[in-house]
Amino acid sequence: MVSLVITFAFLAAAIFLAIRSTRGKKMNLEQWAVGGRGFGTVFVFLLLAGEFFTTFTFLGGSGMIYQVGSPAYYVLAYMTLAYVFSYYLLPPIWRYAKEHGIVSISDFFRFKYNSSSLGLLVSIVGIIASVPVVVLQLKGLGIIVSETSYGMISPTLAVWIGTIAVTVYVMISGIHGAAWTAIIKDFTIIAVVVFLGLYLPYHYYGGIEPMFKAVQAAKPAHLSFPDSGQSLSWVISTVLMTSVGFYMQPGLFAAALSAKSAKVFRRNTMVMPLYTLLLMFVFFVGYTAILQVPGLKGAEGDLSLLRLSIQTFDPWFIGVIGGVGLLTALVPTSVILLTIGTLFAKNVYQPLFKPNNESQVAKVAKLTVPVVAFISLYFVINGGNALYALLLMSFSLITQLFPSLLFSLLPNNRINKHGATWGILVGVATVAYITISGSTISSLFPAFPQAVKDLNSGLIALFANVIVTLLISVLTSKSSAENKPLPSEMY
Amino acid sequence: MKFIHVLGLIPFIGMLGGLPFANKVSSFVLGLPFLLFWIVLWVILTSVVMVLVNYLDPANREEEA
Numbered sequence: 180m181v182s183l184v185i186t187f188a189f190l191a192a193a194i195f196l197a198i199r200s201t202r203g204k205k206m207n208l209e210q211w212a213v214g215g216r217g218f219g220t221v222f223v224f225l226l227l228a229g230e231f232f233t234t235f236t237f238l239g240g241s242g243m244i245y246q247v248g249s250p251a252y253y254v255l256a257y258m259t260l261a262y263v264f265s266y267y268l269l270p271p272i273w274r275y276a277k278e279h280g281i282v283s284i285s286d287f288f289r290f291k292y293n294s295s296s297l298g299l300l301v302s303i304v305g306i307i308a309s310v311p312v313v314v315l316q317l318k319g320l321g322i323i324v325s326e327t328s329y330g331m332i333s334p335t336l337a338v339w340i341g342t343i344a345v346t347v348y349v350m351i352s353g354i355h356g357a358a359w360t361a362i363i364k365d366f367t368i369i370a371v372v373v374f375l376g377l378y379l380p381y382h383y384y385g386g387i388e389p390m391f392k393a394v395q396a397a398k399p400a401h402l403s404f405p406d407s408g409q410s411l412s413w414v415i416s417t418v419l420m421t422s423v424g425f426y427m428q429p430g431l432f433a434a435a436l437s438a439k440s441a442k443v444f445r446r447n448t449m450v451m452p453l454y455t456l457l458l459m460f461v462f463f464v465g466y467t468a469i470l471q472v473p474g475l476k477g478a479e480g481d482l483s484l485l486r487l488s489i490q491t492f493d494p495w496f497i498g499v500i501g502g503v504g505l506l507t508a509l510v511p512t513s514v515i516l517l518t519i520g521t522l523f524a525k526n527v528y529q530p531l532f533k534p535n536n537e538s539q540v541a542k543v544a545k546l547t548v549p550v551v552a553f554i555s556l557y558f559v560i561n562g563g564n565a566l567y568a569l570l571l572m573s574f575s576l577i578t579q580l581f582p583s584l585l586f587s588l589l590p591n592n593r594i595n596k597h598g599a600t601w602g603i604l605v606g607v608a609t610v611a612y613i614t615i616s617g618s619t620i621s622s623l624f625p626a627f628p629q630a631v632k633d634l635n636s637g638l639i640a641l642f643a644n645v646i647v648t649l650l651i652s653v654l655t656s657k658s659s660a661e662n663k664p665l666p667s668e669m670y
Numbered sequence: 671m672k673f674i675h676v677l678g679l680i681p682f683i684g685m686l687g688g689l690p691f692a693n694k695v696s697s698f699v700l701g702l703p704f705l706l707f708w709i710v711l712w713v714i715l716t717s718v719v720m721v722l723v724n725y726l727d728p729a730n731r732e733e734e735a
Contacts, residue, residue: 252709256685259713263681266723388701395696395703402703404693411693415686445724452717459710 182327185498189505190344193360197351234319234508235570237368240458242481244465248401250409251465255458257418261425262451268426270441271588283518284432284580285526291587294596295530301580302526304607305429306551308576309515311569312428313555316512317342318569319481320505321559326485327501329494338559341508346552349513349520350545360513364506369457371503376460379467379487387463394466401469407629416635417571424578429522430515520547572614575637579606582645594648597655602648609640674723681719685712 243251279290284305289298320341325334380390395402404411426432468483475483488500524544583599586592613636692708699707724730
């Protein structure tokens with residue numbers, strides 16, 4: 180009971196801050212969605228950090244270590260490389276967005292390719308790809324609330340409570356609330372994760388190395404990449420795919436646009452890699468749990484961090500862990516939900532229904548939030564995937580936007596709107612086919628060598644996407660000559 | 671290709687290119703299994719590379735924060 184009260188105190192504090200943060204600001208769509216583009220280095224750092232350091236890292240990171248071991252290291256590698264990549268990728272995007280008053284990834288495509296139907300497609304892909312991420316966060320919230328209540332609240336009821344809390348929170352505050360909550364969240368999560376990552380191995384094994392040695396003796400496969408399946412080539416291909424797709428996530432894209440200058444991202448790339456090292460402590464917890472709370476099967480691995488903590492600490496501290504975990508779900512979920520809301524209102528609702536005033540669009544943006552939240556809730560209650568599987572699916576989808584975005588930044592873009600549109604459609608359809616049929620490169624091409632078979636299947640989709648993009652662009656290049664952007668629109 | 675772009679490739683090559691080799695070693699460094707140590711090492715080196723890139727990039731001198 181104590182633990183639950185403490186967990187909810189964190190929630191109350193977050194909502195209080197959210198309400199305060201909007202005081203004295205006129206909440207039009209640009210304020211609500213990108214904070215009027217006035218955030219400096221520290222705030223953008225916290226927002227971007229908040230976006231990546233989520234319930235996934237907290238519960239899913241330790242869960243993946245518990246379930247499969249070393250392949251989880253891919254998260255550490257891809258985040259670090261995503262920041263390196265962002266150094267070169269984000270500044271031109273940010274400058275173009277600022278010149279044209281762009282607040283979302285789909286506006287970006289709409290302006291660059293001068294096509295509102297492409298903008299519409301990108302919004303829809305963005306919204307679909309965000310759903311698994313929202314599902315993941317809500318699932319995490321459910322786990323936290325039900326575990327910190329020591330089973331008093333059932334997982335289903337816990338997810339309902341979490342969903343309602345998140346929805347109310349986002350609708351009130353927009354991005355300002357997320358940024359302020361991100362501050363408390365970051366300090367507390369660093370403290371909690373580092374403490375758990377060091378204390379638990381010392382408590383149970385007398386140190387990090389003895390803990391790893393014990394795991395090595397019992398489950399040697401957990402310390403290196405397997406020969407097939409999530410092997411070396413899976414890790415490398417997944418890291419490459421996710422690190423280029425990282426900023427295609429509409430939430431992160433929008434968070435990046437909220438920076439005050441392009442310099443902000445460049446500065447951030449020096450510190451962000453070090454911040455990902457927090458994951459190492461999460462991994463320590465996952466490894467400790469393997470032998471201390473054995474028997475969690477499949478997706479239950481996500482419970483390992485909390486189960487191990489409950490076995491080790493007093494209820495009040497479980498409350499603190501739960502509260503911090505709750506914030507790690509709240510911040511990214513609110514950024515994602517409000518991005519989806521903005522995308523839907525500006526790029527789906529506005530072009531289709533042509534409302535005559537801005538406040539109508541803002542209203543639709545806010546109303547989208549509960550709708551998406553409850554669609555996600557449906558999947559949480561009816562789906563059984565582990566957190567990391569959901570994250571990978573979302574990445575395969577969203578990375579399909581990357582090729583045509585990259586082409587659009589080149590000084591001489593040979594790709595036109597038809598190529599971009601068909602490429603994205605084919606890519607997304609391929610991901611959908613692969614996901615629904617459960618096929619892998621290995622099942623589609625059984626004769627290929629093992630290293631090729633283990634490549635992340637999102638890559639097949641990306642490959643098909645690029646081929647189609649180029650092909651269609653070449654085929655339609657003559658007819659689309661009149662669609663070239665006006666000189667003033669060129670970056 | 672500018673020099674800062676070449677520098678940006680180093681983390682990719684180091685972190686991912688070294689994995690086949692790191693995956694075979696079964697010893698411990700600083701208490702970590704070698705594979706994890708390798709990745710952690712490259713996270714830190716990446717940060718160092720990015721400090722260098724930030725310092726060398728003329729774009730950071732032109733714009734005021």
